[in-house]
Amino acid sequence: MHPITIKEVLKGKLLLQDITINGWVRTFRSNRFIALNDGSTINTIQCVVDFEKFDEEVLKQISTGAALKISGTLVESQGRGQSVEIQVNDIHVHGTADPETYPIQPKKHSLEFLREKAHLRIRTNTFSAVMRVKSSLAFAIHKYFTENGFYYFHAPIITGSDAEGAGEMFRVTTLDDKNPPLTEEGTVDYKQDFFGKETNLTVSGQLEAEAYAMALGKVYTFGPTFRAENSNTARHLAEFWMIEPEMAFYDLNDNMDLAEDFIKNVIRYVLEHCKEDLEFLEKRLLDEEKSKPQAERSEMPLLEKLKFVTENNFKRVSYTEAIDILKNSKPNKKKKFQYPIEEWGTDLQSEHERYLVEKHFKCPVILFDYPAKIKAFYMRLNEDGKTVRAMDILFPGIGEIVGGSQREERLDILKQKMAALDIDEKELWWYLDLRKFGTAEHSGFGLGFERLVLFTTGMGNIRDVIPFPRTPQNAEF
């Protein structure tokens, strides 16, 4: 049957038994100590070799990165730093890794260097820890929703609709790339394309989630979404994964309650299940920040920051209150903001969000009731006629991590809002149907998964928390 993992072996239950494990060499010291890792845990197991017993030709093949099968006896360790080790009886070399050419050597590599080797960087402690935490977060998300009566559904990736307006889209086509067929009017004839119409990659599954919420009650998507925007920042990807819950009969307060409980819960889950990986990542971050000036370092070590989020209430502040705070803030008065806050109605920039979260409140913040003019057409208009029931959750160091709203469930008002924005009713006939037949108040939000991973792992660049990042001018692997 399947070989046992190092994670299992390190639990120490197989003491004094003969076992066989597989893994990759992290280091080989003094022709005697092999530190072997198989990805099941951040820890290595020490395999002690009596080199006189082994063929020199075999020992020569053992270097960082080589894949080995090792049989031996599990014994209590003599050395420090581990409780058990293997007295090696047999070594089989699956595959070598020539030290002259293998790029992942046991020394510090820059994250930039490793991005060029995305297929191999996962063999480092940093990336394997990040990806194990990410996997655990994904499971925590499914577990949370399942236990709370939500149904998971798959929103379409290829969409024939471009009415969502969340951003620039990628076109999906099988037409001839150089000489596409043309209509009589001289435009590209998408009737001849695969789907018989122009299609794009989705920017959000929300509209479809609304259709499902209006039948199943509580649903969520967890899938890839796309933005064809030329944003080369540490927070943007052209392809990223989003979690979008949508709940019938929820108003904006229910929505905020859910979002906060959800985030706390999944972070609690990884604190419980990924302790060793998070401890490693905390140490990594401390090391990295040593070379930075004090003002740029994190206020808290990683684990403390995560616990802080799970244990404290998010501060809920209306947009109007936030504008007041910002208007009267020191950086605004001293003209330190690139975009000074002058009046109600202006959109908040990253610098303003960071000021609110990191300087003023010093905790996660939920901003709500934004001006209608700066938010999407589907958000519910308040009685005041000028704000909508929107909410954004802002996190320290990350900025916006959640964007959501109560949706406009009133057919007449929705139609007015669409008309004002020149959105064709024919494009969204089915979305309007949801308001014609059995409409009810409902709400939902979107959470960018990679931003949550950034926050949870303490990594600084979103390209380092997705296996093979897609950004402008980059679709390698």
Added chain:
Amino acid sequence: MHPITIKEVLKGKLLLQDITINGWVRTFRSNRFIALNDGSTINTIQCVVDFEKFDEEVLKQISTGAALKISGTLVESQGRGQSVEIQVNDIHVHGTADPETYPIQPKKHSLEFLREKAHLRIRTNTFSAVMRVKSSLAFAIHKYFTENGFYYFHAPIITGSDAEGAGEMFRVTTLDDKNPPLTEEGTVDYKQDFFGKETNLTVSGQLEAEAYAMALGKVYTFGPTFRAENSNTARHLAEFWMIEPEMAFYDLNDNMDLAEDFIKNVIRYVLEHCKEDLEFLEKRLLDEEKSKPQAERSEMPLLEKLKFVTENNFKRVSYTEAIDILKNSKPNKKKKFQYPIEEWGTDLQSEHERYLVEKHFKCPVILFDYPAKIKAFYMRLNEDGKTVRAMDILFPGIGEIVGGSQREERLDILKQKMAALDIDEKELWWYLDLRKFGTAEHSGFGLGFERLVLFTTGMGNIRDVIPFPRTPQNAEF
């Protein structure tokens, strides 16, 4: 706080308490009995209205599809078919559903009709049951892998590689659709496209999964994949979700063991967690098949079929044995096969697979060790030099549900196979790196999620087990 769901209420623990629920009217009989459903369960709760107490104008608005908030006392039911019911004190109509125009009336609609209303069909018993089962299957999959030490990772959706050869691909682009920029040679200049190269939608995350397995040990993907093939069948979609586990240090036998254990486990999970939905779907299937000739009906009712799969070993048969069986089979001798089996090396068609599974073995079958010529380049060559360590799992009524293999881990042989197929080494430089550095035996498979849902729900058309199907000439919603 959040309103309670009907699923909770039906548990009966709130007997004699005043409660408030929300939902959609399924039926309203005798101006007295409202059957209300909120999607949390296939069951409705009966709400008993004393019509003399309510405004006629309110009662008039109550028809199939209307969204209501109902307050009342939970009491033991007098009628048959339910244990509890609500004595209604108050009704609020969230939204009406005009019986003249609302398409989902309480009568039998054809699946074809409902496909045109994919945003509303989820309000029927059939589709809500299918989608709840599907959601539960998805969770069972994540749970199984998590509990068995696998890490979930996201393979890229947009890919710059077209070397996988699993099928026709969709192009992803932001270039001008009518007048794309051209190179000096007159071809489209993809250097000017968003990613600086030609990109497509992925057909499989396997190659990337191999990179991750060769560091984390056991990994899996669960994400959308695409085929730009003009297949208008009941088993094909242009966009579908696939589960792809990949395991370092697993050979083909380990792979078969895992696949079988995995499928049995997730079906067991839904048998346990979706009993009411599956019972409904079983009854639906029996009704549907009543009009069919005996020979076309299912051999077993749905639940029995699912239990059969969980309780019996899959039959493992080599391709060579399978060819012998087929060659000597009645339909082959009587020339009933459209593609007669004449010699070793021929690819198996759907008719052959169905014969093996449904007529000969009458159980799920794992075929293994296929001719190298009819399988992909990355499958491990056997000692015989003519077969590869491939395996397909065939299911009754569905055909191929899993395709997998042990991968070719030997650099020299992999290069030879790529050369023979004219696959450019430069395209897959990183895939070859996995064999240069720390290579080891490894295996994996792909399971089409919607095909598993088809099998589990007893539905007949794959368009009915995905919310908004994408097929040739169809990308509505």
